[in-house]
Amino acid sequence: MASRPIIEITHLSKIYRNDEVETIALDDISFNIDKGEFVAIMGPSGSGKSTLMHILGALDKPNSGTYILDGENVENLSEDELADIRNRKIGFVFQAFNLLPRTTALANVMLPMAYGGVEKEKREEIARKYLEMVGLGNRMDYTSNQLSGGQQQRVAIARSLVMNPSILLADEPTGNIASAQADEIMSIFQQLNEEGHTIVMITHEPDIAEHAKRIIHIKDGKIISDSDGHKQKRIKSKK
Amino acid sequence: MDYLEIVNEAVGTLAINKMRTGLAILGIVIGIASVIALISLGQATQQEIQNQIQSLGANLLTVSPGSLNKGAVQTGAGGAQTLTLADAQAIATSPQITDIQNVSPEYSRRAQVITGKTNTNTQVVGATSAYAPVHEISIASGTFITQSDVDGMRKVAVVGPQVVSDLFSSNPDPIGKSIRVNNVSLMIIGVTVSKGGTGFMNQDDIVYVPLSTAQKELFGTDYLSSIALEAKSPDLMIDAENQIGYLLLARHKLKDPSQADFTIFSQQDILNTATSATATFTTLLSGIAAISLLVGGIGIMNIMLVTVTERTREIGLRKALGAKKRTIIIQFLTESIILTFIGGLVGMGLGIVISLVISHVASVPFVISPNAVLLAIGVSAGIGILFGWYPARRASNLQPIEALRYE
Incomplete structure (x- = not known):
């Protein structure tokens, strides 16, 4: 492929030092993710997948190795520059949804645009568009605590999309919701992926990971398998 | 994010917990009210004494024996x-x-x-x-x-x-x-x-x-x-x-x-003595009132620190979504300034009412100096910045990963 991968990870290591004890969370790993991929990163707890997700999300820095996100080297960036990268290039979907409490779905979805300096007049229009896309057009004025887990996660997905990021980074996106609703979330991800969005999903559940096109297994900070040879589990779109 | 949005959001946040917001403001209200009431009482007394001394006769010189x-x-x-x-x-x-x-x-x-x-x-x-x-x-x-x-x-x-x-x-x-x-x-x-x-x-x-x-x-x-x-x-x-x-x-x-073997003093001498005595008195009283203002300010800081701890996850989320340090500082400073500013306004009203009551009861003139009012508003906003700064700084320094994990 001629175009550059959207994520380039080269010899990346992360070591936590706590008093005398050194914990190697990521041990010299390298991989690329191309534009338009839907990748699941799998592994048991303690495997280093959360650390990897933090680094991919520009929330944490590696000790060594390089991470190039959409052509920008994330190394040596200041805290505020990292905040800017997160705002423009990464759409987060968290396990615990992390919506602002007692705030409407619409206001939650508009928040990243406020930080990103999107013109005030355009914010609401964009937020409405994405809320409709995730099927919450009729619940925009509900506050987050009036919504079910699945609905909250859909608000979070809408929020992750408004800045038109390079990647969508989902951390156990179905961990806190009932399985029926989990299918809905996976269906939205697959649909987004078909539309060209690059999605990286961290999970420890194999049947969730199967919804992705490619699965990277990590254990003890190392990649133990990287395959796109499996059969993607498709959910029929309700539309 | 322009300033109007930040203020709107801060007001919204403060409105969510009305009881706590009210209690936090109360300290400032009492502080500002007592400063204004005491300054105006001092000035009223001063004016009353001046009126009385002036009424003894203008251009008056008195020669006394000894x-x-x-x-x-x-x-x-x-x-x-x-x-x-x-x-x-x-x-x-x-x-x-x-x-x-x-x-x-x-x-x-x-x-x-x-x-x-x-x-x-x-x-x-x-x-x-x-x-x-x-x-x-x-x-x-x-x-x-x-x-x-x-x-x-x-x-x-x-x-x-x-x-x-x-x-x-x-x-x-x-x-x-x-x-x-x-x-x-x-x-x-x-x-x-x-x-x-x-x-x-x-x-x-x-x-x-x-x-x-x-x-x-x-x-x-x-x-x-x-x-x-x-x-x-x-x-x-x-x-x-x-x-x-x-x-x-x-x-x-x-x-x-x-x-x-005689002393000559003028009306002005008496006036000066009395004025400086009441001025000292006023300063002393205002000083005591200022202490209550300080206590009010510490109350604000306390509430803001609690708020920062309580909203650790929210701060983490905001940072993850792209909020810069400065944005977080401004958000929390705005909240504390709004708290103290409202406290200052309410305290000013209360102080004026107290002065009015005192002027009626003690039949002294009602004096509110614009300086005292400006001072009170300035001081209350200043307290917001001073005591809001540390909690705001603390919020802005939270690491997003730690903050997101916080239970």
Whole structure:
């Protein structure tokens, strides 16, 4: 492929030092993710997948190795520059949804645009568009605590999309919701992926990971398998 | 994010927890209210004292016997006996003294004043006709002491309205009635107009008698307790003071001012003393009030720290979504400034109400200086910045991963 991968990870290591004890969370790993991929990163707890997700999300820095996100080297960036990268290039979907409490779905979805300096007049229009896309057009004025887990996660997905990021980074996106609703979330991800969005999903559940096109297994900070040879589990779109 | 949005969001956040917001504001409200109330009370007292002292007579110089180096300012009877009527006449007639227009020799002492049934203890002042213009005394009915009353050593008296109400409560027109002072019967020939004032400055609780009558008939003395003089204009006060000083030194055969057996003080001196005393008092009270403001500020800081801890996850999320350090600082500072600003406004209103009540109850003038109000608003916003800074900083320094994990 001629175009550059959207994520380039080269010899990346992360070591936590706590008093005398050194914990190697990521041990010299390298991989690329191309534009338009839907990748699941799998592994048991303690495997280093959360650390990897933090680094991919520009929330944490590696000790060594390089991470190039959409052509920008994330190394040596200041805290505020990292905040800017997160705002423009990464759409987060968290396990615990992390919506602002007692705030409407619409206001939650508009928040990243406020930080990103999107013109005030355009914010609401964009937020409405994405809320409709995730099927919450009729619940925009509900506050987050009036919504079910699945609905909250859909608000979070809408929020992750408004800045038109390079990647969508989902951390156990179905961990806190009932399985029926989990299918809905996976269906939205697959649909987004078909539309060209690059999605990286961290999970420890194999049947969730199967919804992705490619699965990277990590254990003890190392990649133990990287395959796109499996059969993607498709959910029929309700539309 | 423009400032209006930040303020809107801060107001929304504060409105969510109304009880806590109210309690946090309360400290500032009490602080600002007490500062404003005490400053305005201090200023009202100051103005009241100034009014009273001014009402004693403008351009007034007073010569008292005794000197400052012997102790305090001499007042009333029983002071040193160094001033005589001859001194007063010399001041009035000397060609060297050009800046004085009225000379009022006085002898005053407290005495028991008796009518048939009642009696009162009051100030008895031996005066000449010059007393009324110098002290700005007006007559409500009858006449004041005249020169012929003094020359004839007549047994007459002019009384203040307080004396009238004390002695003749049933009869508001006492002219022609008689009162007894030290077994001498005096006929009332006039009543003065009320000038107000309280305590030792109450000019309505005075009995005026001719100076000669006071000296010879009532108290048996040749001396004066003071000489009051009226300068021709306020600008001439210092000149007049010097002229009189040199004349009296010469008359008393004293070589230099340090030996002076008399003291000259002007109305301005008294005013300055009283003003500086009340100013000190006001400063002291405001200082105490400022402490309560400080306590209020610490309350704000406490609440903001709790808020930061409580909203750790929210801060983490905001940072993950792209909020910069500065944005977080501004968000939390705005909240604390809004808290203290509202507290300042409410406190200002409360302070003004308290001042109004005090001015009614204590019958002092109602004074609110714009400076005090500006100060209060400025200080409350300043407290918001000062005590909001640390919690805001702490919020901005939270690491997003740690903050997101926080339970």
